[in-house]
Every structure is written in structure tokens, then in C-alpha cells.
Amino acid sequence: MKRSLALTLFGAALFLPAAGYPTEQPKFALSDQEKAVLELTNKARAERQLPPLRPSSVLSRVARAHSANMARKGELNHVLDDTTPAQRVQAAGYRFLRLGENIALWPGESAAEVMRLWLNSPGHRANLLNPDYKEIGLGVSRDDKGAVYYTQVFASPNEE
Numbered sequence: 001m002k003r004s005l006a007l008t009l010f011g012a013a014l015f016l017p018a019a020g021y022p023t024e025q026p027k028f029a030l031s032d033q034e035k036a037v038l039e040l041t042n043k044a045r046a047e048r049q050l051p052p053l054r055p056s057s058v059l060s061r062v063a064r065a066h067s068a069n070m071a072r073k074g075e076l077n078h079v080l081d082d083t084t085p086a087q088r089v090q091a092a093g094y095r096f097l098r099l100g101e102n103i104a105l106w107p108g109e110s111a112a113e114v115m116r117l118w119l120n121s122p123g124h125r126a127n128l129l130n131p132d133y134k135e136i137g138l139g140v141s142r143d144d145k146g147a148v149y150y151t152q153v154f155a156s157p158n159e160e
Contacts, residue, residue, distance in 0.1 A: 031140060034140055040112065050131050054135050059153045068139070071147075097158045101152065
């Protein structure tokens with residue numbers, strides 16, 4: 001009985017795509033603002049002979065959710081809802097060796113101004129220029145007053 005149930009469920013799953021259900025996840029793409037932040041980040045790294053960071057769909061999903069949560073709450077903070085950056089990234093299933101996060105609040109969509117702010121701050125600059133980081137997630141979200149919340153999540157994946 002268990003065997004026929006498993007075969008029936010398997011058979012039903014085979015027909016789902018034919019019934020109009022999507023068979024693939026949408027491809028990951030950065031928004032124009034996220035692309036601008038990525039380009040400026042990698043430009044700053046290149047000026048110091050550091051390799052570019054690769055955008056990660058998982059890290060970007062985490063960064064986007066954090067930016068949206070900050071915008072919704074009107075609060076600029078690395079820890080929201082008692083959850084740290086490491087906890088958010090782990091909950092998304094990303095295994096890392098090293099992790100960092102930059103956040104910013106700016107009155108408009110100016111990636112260049114946000115980058116200048118980060119590069120002039122020792123802690124943010126250290127994240128941006130850390131040679132151990134290989135991947136980045138980016139998130140940009142606007143609150144109801146028009147202020148823009150930016151999040152960068154940096155990581156070195158644990159590929160073991």
C-alpha cells in the first residue's frame with residue numbers, strides 16, 4: 001500500500017508542469033540600484049587590486065529582506081526582530097566562513113553618495129575591501145517617506 005501511494009504521488013508530480021505550473025524558478029537579477037552599488041563596490045576593490053565580488057542570489061534575498069524590514073520599521077539596525085546578519089544568512093541556507101554587513105539610510109537613490117559614506121567609515125570600508133570576501137548580496141528598499149535603505153551582505157562561502 002505504501003508503495004502504490006508513493007508511485008501515485010510521484011506520478012502526480014510528473015504531471016504538474018503539464019498542467020500549467022512553472023517548472024523553473026525565475027532567474028536572479030539585480031535591480032538598477034543594486035547594480036550601481038555592485039559596480040561601485042567592485043570599482044573600489046579594483047582600485048586596490050582586489051578581485052571583484054560575485055553577486056549571490058541567496059545573499060541578495062537576505063539583503064533585500066533586511067532592507068525592506070528596516071524600511072517598514074523605519075529603523076537602521078544590523079539586528080532587527082532579534083536576528084543578527086549571521087542568523088539571517090544561516091536561515092537562508094547559506095554556509096559561510098566569513099560574513100559582514102553594511103547598511104545605510106539615504107534620503108534618495110544615490111549609490112555614489114552611499115558608497116562615499118561607506119568608504120569614509122573605517123568599519124564599512126573594511127567590509128568593502130576585505131580580500132577574504134568572495135560574494136555579495138545587495139538590497140535596496142524605500143520607505144513610505146522616500147528614504148532609501150541599503151544593505152550589503154558580504155561572505156566567503158564554505159564550500160566543503
